[in-house]
Amino acid sequence: MLNVPSQAFPAPGSQQRVASGGRSKVPLKQGRSLMDWIRLTKSGKDLTGLKGRLVEVTEEELRKHNRKDDCWICIRGLVYNVSPYMEYHPGGEEELMRAAGSDGTDLFDQVHRWVNYESMLKECLVGRMAVKPAVAKDCHEEKRILNGMLPKSPVSDPVPTEDPISPSYDWFQTASLVTIVIYTKQKDISLDSIIVDYQDGSLRAETIIKDYAYLLHMGLCHEVQEEFSVRAVENVGKIEITLKKRQSTSWKCLGQPLEKHNSFTPKKDSGLRYRKCQLVSKEDVTHDTKLFCFMLPASSHLQVPIGQHVYLKLTVKGAEIVKPYTPVSDFLLSEFKEPVLPNKKWIYFLIKIYPNGLFTPELDRLQIGDFVSLSSPEGSFKISKLQELEELFLLAAGTGFTPMVKVLNYALTYVPRLRKVKLMFFNKTEEDIIWRSQLEKLAFKDKRFDVEFILSAPTSEWNGKQGHISPALLSEFLKRGQEESSVFLCICGPTPFTEQGIRMLHDLHISRDEIHGFTA
Ligand code: FAD
Ligand code: NAP
Numbered sequence: 001m002l003n004v005p006s007q008a009f010p011a012p013g014s015q016q017r018v019a020s021g022g023r024s025k026v027p028l029k030q031g032r033s034l035m036d037w038i039r040l041t042k043s044g045k046d047l048t049g050l051k052g053r054l055v056e057v058t059e060e061e062l063r064k065h066n067r068k069d070d071c072w073i074c075i076r077g078l079v080y081n082v083s084p085y086m087e088y089h090p091g092g093e094e095e096l097m098r099a100a101g102s103d104g105t106d107l108f109d110q111v112h113r114w115v116n117y118e119s120m121l122k123e124c125l126v127g128r129m130a131v132k133p134a135v136a137k138d139c140h141e142e143k144r145i146l147n148g149m150l151p152k153s154p155v156s157d158p159v160p161t162e163d164p165i166s167p168s169y170d171w172f173q174t175a176s177l178v179t180i181v182i183y184t185k186q187k188d189i190s191l192d193s194i195i196v197d198y199q200d201g202s203l204r205a206e207t208i209i210k211d212y213a214y215l216l217h218m219g220l221c222h223e224v225q226e227e228f229s230v231r232a233v234e235n236v237g238k239i240e241i242t243l244k245k246r247q248s249t250s251w252k253c254l255g256q257p258l259e260k261h262n263s264f265t266p267k268k269d270s271g272l273r274y275r276k277c278q279l280v281s282k283e284d285v286t287h288d289t290k291l292f293c294f295m296l297p298a299s300s301h302l303q304v305p306i307g308q309h310v311y312l313k314l315t316v317k318g319a320e321i322v323k324p325y326t327p328v329s330d331f332l333l334s335e336f337k338e339p340v341l342p343n344k345k346w347i348y349f350l351i352k353i354y355p356n357g358l359f360t361p362e363l364d365r366l367q368i369g370d371f372v373s374l375s376s377p378e379g380s381f382k383i384s385k386l387q388e389l390e391e392l393f394l395l396a397a398g399t400g401f402t403p404m405v406k407v408l409n410y411a412l413t414y415v416p417r418l419r420k421v422k423l424m425f426f427n428k429t430e431e432d433i434i435w436r437s438q439l440e441k442l443a444f445k446d447k448r449f450d451v452e453f454i455l456s457a458p459t460s461e462w463n464g465k466q467g468h469i470s471p472a473l474l475s476e477f478l479k480r481g482q483e484e485s486s487v488f489l490c491i492c493g494p495t496p497f498t499e500q501g502i503r504m505l506h507d508l509h510i511s512r513d514e515i516h517g518f519t520a
Helices: 034-041 059-064 083-088 093-097 105-112 139-146 360-364 399-415 436-445 471-477 495-507
Strands: 056-057 070-075 079-080 123-127 170-172 177-185 195-199 202-209 210-222 222-232 239-244 255-257 263-264 275-284 289-295 312-314 319-325 346-352 373-375 391-397 420-427 449-455 486-490 514-519
Touching: 034 083, 034 319, 070 093, 070 105, 079 170, 083 093, 093 436, 177 202, 177 210, 195 222, 195 239, 202 239, 312 360, 346 360, 346 399, 391 399, 399 420, 399 486, 420 471, 436 449, 471 495, 486 495, 495 514
Parallel strands: 056 123, 391 420, 391 486, 420 449, 486 514
Antiparallel strands: 070 079, 079 123, 170 177, 177 239, 195 202, 202 210, 210 255, 210 263, 222 239, 275 289, 275 373, 289 346, 312 319, 312 373
């Protein structure tokens, strides 16, 4: 691991440079990689200048520390001296300085909510914000207090009137079961809208409705078994969680409310939660890409919606490292021997191992039975975009193929008016093509599906197309079966590939509404 080249880390093309919304990344100086930062934090050097003391910071005090060489930032009520971290920040110093001397929580959440700053900046902790005496009135008010200080501008996300109505819940019991019913008030609710975790006597059920999350969070008054069932009754919009009592006593109440119980808040305000998943199998797919299968704990219900990703977390050299991955479905895998496991508890990933990467070699070292932490799903893909579709175009480069797998399956299975799906798949060499024979078989079996492989570094034997994404390739690819077809296009690959591709598509008069670019 210590061989990670460090002169410009992550490298300009590195996967760690996941750009969000065009966020620019800067080359880092030699000796300023993430591994270098981890080494510095473990060196025992006083990074706060406070010799290990923790202080209570007032707003006035925080505002004074607003220079590069003396820069304090508050994140969720905790104040960090980020000056020593400046040169290591992959987004550059300017990006960090935007929050200098102030509450950077919202800025941080917009850019990389999933980064474990508590672990990364542990040695930079100065102390806590002095909490203002205030009474929480609603969820926004509560957030302001949690952040430790009032935002500079009025709260930016008041709940507009057209937002969904808050769900409610109820419960009932039999001698052996306790059933909790969540009335979502949404007719199209499905099992991937709810994430349930039961741990150490507490039950946490998060229901996602549009961009909001309804949280049921209780310390149960009696013990239940680890396994439970979850059922969505779509036509009435209710979700039922059925728990098995350990003892058949009659419950007088469900339990004690825990943090944020019965709240309905913007999804972006709820933190990512992790649960430990066990590695069940690992199969070679290409020379460097593997199919990993992880099993969720019996005490969790989680299904990753189409087009969304999760974060996997491992401890590398004592620091928690988190990277995003997009689960795939197994519909292309007729030959793959599925592990015999109970209902939908396993999640598949196609992951490319980069020998000099920070995370993937560590993941590859996991043995069957080892654990990885897996987050709740994230992502902005809207499945509604596919429902009225007639022609679907998929552009993928390398592992950018992963989100296409579930999209392709959904379109071919559930979109009634679909006439055509075309996949243009860019790779360096033939050896790099993921699931080539499965894709070719599918194209043979289902006449609505076509696949074309484009190689950037083929051998002389390659008869197919070669090169990179270009306006010429795209205009050929985008020829529609019928002039007025309703179309949708998905694109995913290295960030510059996706960004260039989207620009080219705009130039070819494909509207913004008709494109989904997968970025972090
Ligand atoms: P990194 O440490 O990021 O390194 C990647 C490459 O850069 C390596 O080749 C490494 O050698 C090189 N490199 C690193 N440092 C230097 C340096 N200083 N100089 C020169 N070269 C350097 N990937 C998948 O395989 N499957 C998925 O399903 C998937 N889904 C994703 C979903 C999303 C939303 C996003 C944003 C990314 C996804 N990725 C996926 C990519 C994934 O998150 C990681 O970026 C990837 O696995 C690389 O991680 P790493 O830490 O091993 O490599
Ligand atoms: P790769 O093998 O390095 O490249 C795949 C193909 O894309 C190659 O033909 C390559 O050509 C081409 N390419 C690379 N950069 C390009 C650019 N700037 N312009 C045009 N073509 C370019 O890819 P990979 O290592 O598998 O990486 C896949 C990427 O997809 C990663 O960055 C990953 O983060 C991203 N990803 C994102 C998601 C998501 O949901 N957002 C999901 C999965 C993966 P060359 O031979 O010239 O390099």
